[in-house]
Amino acid sequence: MSKKAIPRIYDKAGKQVKVADKSWYTLQASGKAEQQTIEVFVYGEIGTWGVSANQFVQDLRAMDDGASPVIVAFNSIGGDLFDGLAIHNSLSRLGERCTGRIDALAASAASVAVCGAHRVVIAANAMLMIHNPYTFTGGDAEDFRRVADVLDQTLEAIIAAYKSKAPDIDEAELRRMVNAETWLTANEAVALGLADEVGDGLKVKACLGQGSVLQRFQNAPAELLAQLDEEPDVEPADPVNPPDPAPVLDAAGLALMVTKGCAAAGISNLVDPILASTKLESEAVVTAALTKAKALHGLCVAARLPELTGEFLAAGLDEAAVRARLFDKLVSSGGGFEINNSLPLDNDPAPTITAKQVDTQSIWATRQAAQNGTSKGARA
Structure with a gap:
């Protein structure tokens, strides 16, 4: 029997994903189609700053033959909630041939997405994080009441996504954990029914270079934050045969x-x-x-x-400042708002409210008209 082919979806054509790579989306295929397994790496943010659910679904549809097993490996801090829900539903439609695999971290929207898989395997040293949806907006009191209602509705979508994976979970306890921003170990996730099996531990950087994003969260485990300060692995130099120095460019x-x-x-x-x-x-x-x-x-x-x-x-x-400016432009140019279950960074700019500028000329003209009217009335 020939060896199974493993088509993989990454983000750079022909490139194998390494654990320290920030990216996650491209296509690679080999071997006989009837024996293939499709493997998808969700290694990065979901949504605007990563790859949209639309792109994910279209590319997976182009690869999927309707019969091959599909493995979706997650190492993601999350991102856009609605994109996470769309990925959740696309995995759910694959049925029993879909396995979700948490290689290091499935947080926020990524935890919603992975629960769409028929079977979820979480690495022994990986974590799954659940919390409330988050957004920010501007406007008057009615605008804020409307946004609060929408957040309540999106919370129900999150609860439904988790319960689709763990129908026997105690709903009151689930809501408490979501509200508290709960980080679950592999064994805890399996005990709750949000994962089915604990797999082998892997050494994978928790956030793939997105350490500042991990600090969005209120209760991020200290051991994950500590990884942000770790020095990258570097091959030791050969003391016997040192490499020739590279020429200095003018x-x-x-x-x-x-x-x-x-x-x-x-x-x-x-x-x-x-x-x-x-x-x-x-x-x-x-x-x-x-x-x-x-x-x-x-x-x-x-x-x-x-x-x-x-x-x-x-x-x-830098990238954080550009993200903030782009987000401001996108929000100011649209008529709505975006629900995202990622919390803001400490260095995110505070939302500003611009007061209506005083029209001094209009005020002066109104006063002059009123005074002229009073003078004429007195002379009449």
């Missing part, structure tokens, strides 16, 4: 490096901002600037505002 070489790097990433419009910000100081500075430019470009493209990338890059903004 200004012309660094400029060429910027041009080629931007062209390869499809961001040639950012050559000038990168040249200006780095001043071609060194290869390390240029490399860091290219990496940052790619990340900011990705955020702006996800928000459908790619034209703002150069402005943000020239301003020296």
